Amino acid sequence: MxxxxxxxxxxxIAACALxxxxxxxxxxxxxxKTCFVYVSxxxxxxxxxxxxxxxxxxxxxxxxxxxxxxxxxxxxxxxxERVIRDLAQSGCKLIFTTSFGYMNPTLKVAKQFPNxxxxxxxxxxxxxxxxxxxxxxxxGRYLAGIVAGKMTKTNIAGYVAAFPxxxxxxxxxxxxxxxxxxxxxxxxxxxxxxxxxxxGRESEAANTxxxxxxxxxxxxxxxxxxxxxxEAKHVYAVAYHSDMSKYGPDAQITAVTHVWDKYxxxxxxxxxxxxxxPDHVWGGIKDGMIKMGPFGKAVPQDVRDLEExxxxxxxxxxxxxxxxxxxxxxxxxxxxxxxxxxxxxxxKMNYYVEGVEGTLPSGG
Amino acid sequence: xxxxxxxRREASRAAILLAPLxxxxxxxxxxxVVFEALxxxxxxxxxAFFIRPLATRYGVGELLLKASPLMLxxxxxxxxxxxxxxxxxxxxxxxxxxxxxxGLALAAGDAQVPSALLLPxxxxxxxxxxxxxxxxxxxxxxxxxxxEILTSLMLxxxxxxxxxxxxxxxxxxxxxxxxxxxxxxxxxALLPNLVSGTRxxxxxxxxxxxxxxEWLFIRxxxxxxxxxxxxxxxxxxxxxxxxxKRNVWLGMLAGGACxxxxxxxxxxxxxxxxxxxMSPGYGxxxxxxxxxxxLHPVGIVFASLLMSLLYLGGESAQVxxxxxxxxxxxxxxxxxxxxxxxxxxxxxxxxxxxxxxxAR
Numbered sequence: 001m002x003x004x005x006x007x008x009x010x011x012x013i014a015a016c017a018l019x020x021x022x023x024x025x026x027x028x029x030x031x032x033k034t035c036f037v038y039v040s041x042x043x044x045x046x047x048x049x050x051x052x053x054x055x056x057x058x059x060x061x062x063x064x065x066x067x068x069x070x071x072x073x074x075x076x077x078x079x080x081e082r083v084i085r086d087l088a089q090s091g092c093k094l095i096f097t098t099s100f101g102y103m104n105p106t107l108k109v110a111k112q113f114p115n116x117x118x119x120x121x122x123x124x125x126x127x128x129x130x131x132x133x134x135x136x137x138x139x140g141r142y143l144a145g146i147v148a149g150k151m152t153k154t155n156i157a158g159y160v161a162a163f164p165x166x167x168x169x170x171x172x173x174x175x176x177x178x179x180x181x182x183x184x185x186x187x188x189x190x191x192x193x194x195x196x197x198x199x200g201r202e203s204e205a206a207n208t209x210x211x212x213x214x215x216x217x218x219x220x221x222x223x224x225x226x227x228x229x230x231e232a233k234h235v236y237a238v239a240y241h242s243d244m245s246k247y248g249p250d251a252q253i254t255a256v257t258h259v260w261d262k263y264x265x266x267x268x269x270x271x272x273x274x275x276x277x278p279d280h281v282w283g284g285i286k287d288g289m290i291k292m293g294p295f296g297k298a299v300p301q302d303v304r305d306l307e308e309x310x311x312x313x314x315x316x317x318x319x320x321x322x323x324x325x326x327x328x329x330x331x332x333x334x335x336x337x338x339x340x341x342x343x344x345x346x347x348k349m350n351y352y353v354e355g356v357e358g359t360l361p362s363g364g
Numbered sequence: 365x366x367x368x369x370x371x372r373r374e375a376s377r378a379a380i381l382l383a384p385l386x387x388x389x390x391x392x393x394x395x396x397v398v399f400e401a402l403x404x405x406x407x408x409x410x411x412a413f414f415i416r417p418l419a420t421r422y423g424v425g426e427l428l429l430k431a432s433p434l435m436l437x438x439x440x441x442x443x444x445x446x447x448x449x450x451x452x453x454x455x456x457x458x459x460x461x462x463x464x465x466x467g468l469a470l471a472a473g474d475a476q477v478p479s480a481l482l483l484p485x486x487x488x489x490x491x492x493x494x495x496x497x498x499x500x501x502x503x504x505x506x507x508x509x510x511x512e513i514l515t516s517l518m519l520x521x522x523x524x525x526x527x528x529x530x531x532x533x534x535x536x537x538x539x540x541x542x543x544x545x546x547x548x549x550x551x552x553a554l555l556p557n558l559v560s561g562t563r564x565x566x567x568x569x570x571x572x573x574x575x576x577x578e579w580l581f582i583r584x585x586x587x588x589x590x591x592x593x594x595x596x597x598x599x600x601x602x603x604x605x606x607x608x609k610r611n612v613w614l615g616m617l618a619g620g621a622c623x624x625x626x627x628x629x630x631x632x633x634x635x636x637x638x639x640x641x642m643s644p645g646y647g648x649x650x651x652x653x654x655x656x657x658x659l660h661p662v663g664i665v666f667a668s669l670l671m672s673l674l675y676l677g678g679e680s681a682q683v684x685x686x687x688x689x690x691x692x693x694x695x696x697x698x699x700x701x702x703x704x705x706x707x708x709x710x711x712x713x714x715x716x717x718x719x720x721x722x723a724r
Contacts, residue, residue: 041688041689041690042688069683069686070682070686071679071682071683071689072682072688072689073689074679075641075644076639076641077630077634077635077639077641077642077643077644078429078430078630078633078634078635078644079430079644079675079679081563081634082426082563082676082679083679083683085422086679086680086683087683090683090684100543101639104548104636104637124540124541124543163528163532163544163640164532165542165543165544166541166542166543194524194525194528347541348541348542349542350542361529361532
């Protein structure tokens with residue numbers, strides 16, 4: 001082979017390689033395909049609904065730079081891995097998996113798709129291309145507790161809760177501490193439903209709690225049933241996940257709502273900039289990940305002021321709902337005076353604080 | 365005048381074969397209308413539903429993976445259904461199977477038990493525990509004549525709460541931040557993979573083996589024949605001295621064993637640990653599969669593949685066309701409705717009956 005032909009061959013190969021590589025490069029410049037996996041149907045309120053309004057908001061914030069798609073109602077377990085893999089396969093470059101049970105499937109798929117970035121909500125394991133995020137919902141719970149503590153006449157609040165995992169338990173504890181910070185006589189009764197979404201069982205639990213004297217109800221479940229039950233029974237309610245005032249116009253005194261759009265926009269922007277790193281984000285009131293819902297008509301101005309003052313203090317980092325002295329409901333001292341809880345202890349919380357009635361099912 | 369259903373003396377063979385085709389056609393037409401109304405291209409929608417899930421090797425693997433538990437459970441249930449023994453609680457029997465198999469896997473832990481020993485032990489344990497769970501309604505039925513539809517269904521909730529207690533308590537992963545899940549199983553406790561690049565595992569072979577055994581049972585065994593007779597003509601069966609108690613026991617235990625094995629296959633297959641819910645409702649979906657497959661082993665194989673394809677198609681339609689998941693449910697429901705409706709028309713004919721004046 002002569003020198004010139006060899007050179008020409010090389011040039012041709014290089015040109016071919018370039019031609020093949022170019023469309024790929026051009027594709028990378030296109031909008032960032034961002035995909036979401038939801039554990040329940042989007043519906044009008046609840047955990048998944050909040051993620052979806054954030055998705056839509058992010059799309060608006062980064063108009064032209066991102067496209068989004070989602071798969072809803074994906075059960076945790078064997079199916080999740082296929083759905084996540086399908087999304088990665090179909091060209092998604094950033095995937096948010098928004099339920100705890102997606103943790104291991106997300107990690108498995110992430111290993112097979114090193115060029116896709118994953119963000120998993122509420123888990124505890126990260127990887128080279130898997131970041132995790134969650135919000136300090138307990139801060140909002142504490143604030144809601146303040147309002148509930150002021151509004152209750154019977155000094156009994158009812159709490160409808162799904163599963164005794166740390167996430168839920170720290171909410172119950174923070175709510176109780178909020179209540180008792182303004183009303184030391186207040187107690188909280190808990191009913192477990194063993195389901196994130198079961199409107200029938202949730203409203204049954206709500207009615208049971210009202211029959212036991214509770215005149216403020218709140219819930220850590222996904223439906224609007226508890227707020228509706230409170231409306232029907234003429235007691236107060238603190239909504240969770242979403243503002244549910246249209247389901248309980250008289251009942252809802254406030255709500256602890258989840259706000260993800262700022263975070264989603266931020267993550268997508270860092271991926272676009274090429275600066276994304278797998279992080280462990282646990283944001284709170286300060287970061288705008290939790291917003292308190294509108295006060296109900298029944299809430300007087302002095303209570304609103306009290307709540308807003310505490311909210312400002314939490315945002316400024318001056319107030320931590322779990323500051324000692326803090327006893328559990330068996331009388332054991334968990335935090336000494338002035339001591340604040342560590343994130344590690346918080347994320348493993350498996351005891352009720354003083355003021356919660358009953359024992360934690362299979363906790364301890 | 366009113367319309368009445370009149371039983372045909374004998375269903376025609378051609379009608380039996382044509383009915384599923386007609387039902388599919390009717391579903392396509394209904395689907396066409398629905399997709400058109402939603403502003404989606406129906407052709408693209410059908411492509412997403414029926415073609416795209418099967419376009420890759422991974423997709424075919426997923427189809428078979430998801431069909432396996434449905435096939436296995438439906439085959440077990442059909443044994444009882446043919447003799448009018450209504451086991452509705454396969455979901456609970458599956459859960460018990462997963463607990464038994466998973467319990468063994470967790471107990472073996474890091475103790476280097478060879479897979480060839482551990483896996484069969486897990487499967488046997490799962491089958492036995494599924495049977496034990498099904499034995500409760502069987503005993504209540506034969507001893508107290510309690511309705512097995514209710515008792516087996518209610519035991520589903522008991523089984524789920526039992527599993528929930530185990531993984532919130534004694535079996536919880538100590539390094540799992542108190543989240544309700546067990547440790548991950550070691551590799552020895554996982555079913556071997558059949559095709560690389562997919563998640564398809566040996567569970568499919570087990571399911572197919574069970575289908576073959578079932579076929580032999582109904583075609584070649586006296587008990588199988590007696591159960592069919594009991595289902596078709598209970599009075600004649602009783603007159604002929606066929607034990608209805610034995611039929612109840614056989615029917616319930618077969619369903620329990622199959623569901624139990626399916627539970628082990630899920631735990632030791634795609635999941636690889638114990639979670640609060642081990643199945644997205646396979647125990648209930650299998651009831652539909654059993655009937656769509658006309659309680660026949662071969663029919664059940666096809667019905668389970670169809671059901672599995674509908675699940676995968678629903679996901680694919682969401683991913684590719686942004687169709688809401690409710691449409692998937694609607695589409696699945698439509699197909700099953702037409703299938704069962706066609707079945708009715710195979711066995712009955714519509715007749716206009718002139719209203720008679722009421723007797724005074």
